[in-house]
Amino acid sequence: MTLKDLAQLLGLSPTTVSRALNGFPEVAEATRRRVEAAAAAQGYRPNSQARRLATGRAMAIGHVIPLSTQHEMVNPVFADFIAGASAVYARAGYDMVLIAVADADQTRAYRALRAQGNVDGVIVHGPRAGDPRIALLTDLGLPFVVHGRASGVDLPYAHVDVNSARAFERATRFLLDLGHRRIALVNGLEEMDFALRRRRGYERALVERAIVPDPRLLISGEMTEAQGYDAARRLLARADPPSAFLTSSLLSAMGVRRALWDLGLEMGRDVSILTHDDELGYFRNGAEEPIFTATRASVRIAGRRCAELLLAQIATPGAPPVAELIEAVLVVGASTGPAPGAPP
Amino acid sequence: MTLKDLAQLLGLSPTTVSRALNGFPEVAEATRRRVEAAAAAQGYRPNSQARRLATGRAMAIGHVIPLSTQHEMVNPVFADFIAGASAVYARAGYDMVLIAVADADQTRAYRALRAQGNVDGVIVHGPRAGDPRIALLTDLGLPFVVHGRASGVDLPYAHVDVNSARAFERATRFLLDLGHRRIALVNGLEEMDFALRRRRGYERALVERAIVPDPRLLISGEMTEAQGYDAARRLLARADPPSAFLTSSLLSAMGVRRALWDLGLEMGRDVSILTHDDELGYFRNGAEEPIFTATRASVRIAGRRCAELLLAQIATPGAPPVAELIEAVLVVGASTGPAPGAPP
DNA sequence: CTGTTTTGTCAAAGCGCTTTGAAACGACTG
DNA sequence: CAGTCGTTTCAAAGCGCTTTGACAAAACAG
Known part of the structure; x- marks a missing residue:
């Protein structure tokens, strides 16, 4: 079931059907309802590749997870970060693309992402001091938000970090x-x-x-x-x-x-x-x-905020990068007590 | 830099350039080299959306991770599974798309995936006894591999599981x-x-x-x-x-x-x-x-095998579903010993 | 009742690629 | 040297959608 099929079925042009389904104002309310009903009945779903090509937006966010070859391990906080971020993407209709890349290929991977255009932005994980990816992404003009910070990087860049x-x-x-x-x-x-x-x-x-x-x-x-x-x-x-x-x-x-x-x-x-x-x-x-x-x-909340910031940045390309610092709470449990032999 | 641009630059038709880059045989070896050199020099990368639309293949695998609302937690083994699978995808040029879905929306989510065509297949995580997703996916004709098994499901289906x-x-x-x-x-x-x-x-x-x-x-x-x-x-x-x-x-x-x-x-x-x-x-x-x-x-190896099986299934649509059982090894550590009071 | 705006619809172009079918070109055969 | 064949290239159509610009039809103003 393509848009054309649906249009034919309704005796309308593809244009009108497209507009009706995408909430454009210049379509009669009665027509819209008719189209929506037919779409639901037929189980019509616009082909995402076609839509992406036509709009030029990938409707996807990339998460490049670095895989160091020595200790090839996916950070355990990753699962929770993902859980936080994915809810945001889902609500906005974005896909989440995971790209595991060996440390050595990072630069190439980001350039490829940009050139191929299969993501609208990326979340940078595991930043290091002076991380070169920040300059690279800024240079490429690919929207990004860093989970964490990179000391020694002068450029302004969007990030969410715990203090x-x-x-x-x-x-x-x-x-x-x-x-x-x-x-x-x-x-x-x-x-x-x-x-x-x-x-x-x-x-x-x-x-x-x-x-x-x-x-x-x-x-x-x-x-x-x-x-x-x-x-x-x-x-x-x-x-x-x-x-x-x-x-x-x-x-x-x-x-x-x-x-x-x-x-x-x-x-x-x-x-x-x-x-x-x-x-x-x-x-x-x-x-x-x-x-x-x-x-x-x-970490889950950090994931959510990263995603939100990135989507906002994509929606408003001109805006200056936003940074957010999360303050940790000190909770007292049973594992601490006065030092032995210290004055009370 | 689009294919057309590159073609123009080389004084060739887009057809030839496309074929040269995709390794078709009917292109002269000299031309191919010339095209490849130019592509590399210009940093040309085919737009993936366009390619996907043209070929009808999404070049992406979906991982639908169930998010139970009660205990909204991402399974900790997930990170390792991903690490195993992603290496396989990367080598084959596939993207890995993560789709976190609330339990209630599973059916809708799979149907949408199918209709929108943004994945060529999915990995099913966390199967339950008699899991309805297996019948659904079989019905939809969307290639899939289950990580685990579902007792009480009669249909044959591809899966990788530990015994x-x-x-x-x-x-x-x-x-x-x-x-x-x-x-x-x-x-x-x-x-x-x-x-x-x-x-x-x-x-x-x-x-x-x-x-x-x-x-x-x-x-x-x-x-x-x-x-x-x-x-x-x-x-x-x-x-x-x-x-x-x-x-x-x-x-x-x-x-x-x-x-x-x-x-x-x-x-x-x-x-x-x-x-x-x-x-x-x-x-x-x-x-x-x-x-x-x-x-x-x-789990990492299970991830790898799941990915390999799924890609094979996508490459050979007719083939019967393959199942693979991994035998666990019993390693003896310091945590076990004879039962107290038992005869030696 | 004519002229102007607004409203709703449509045909057609375009997104960047692949792929079909045809054409141009040599090379080979008899 | 005409005819055939294999090689190499190309123009054009098509993937399924969005979007531009045009155009009727309806609503309004004078």
């Missing part, structure tokens, strides 16, 4: 206030911009209290349960072990917790844990009451 | 051989077909040894850390607690492990845990040596 530095600064202060002086940071890969920011926030809070950050308390790596476990085992075996751990993900926090158990230490009493929590749907930090004290910010 | 029943049967036998008699099953939501199959395998192994499955040892729910924890706390508080837990996911297993710690029980000695492991990239079961004894089958 990581602030969150980790507050988290560190919270631990300092509890009397902790040796606080370990179990961070993500510091190639990633968010990890850098988190570190900066952590260091800022320490310096503010005249504590020199100890590089031996800094761990950086893939945020897994094993990472947290290994880090904690290693650091707690030292002569001057940390009394608190600040971790970048719930998984890492769980790893630290396991290490504490192995060592017969009690979480929240002997050693404190404070983690960042992305509020992943399948991985909650306790139901009512949080298990871990955490800085909390929903 | 869950067999895996859980073997896992249960393994525990029985260690002397365990009360074995709890912490399963996924039993609306899902794979959960049903796992249960069947578990029950089969018990019955085989003349043990009547105790319904009080059956837990079914969202596979989270909290689920495992809650289930274990509840069951271990009983007068007749289980001596072993069989869980459907590493997350649940971790929850059970936490409960053991809370109760001062040692994993692998006082209580055993055996879990299924999807080998998610960001969530490994130990680096060299597995932490948990597990039935292991990679």
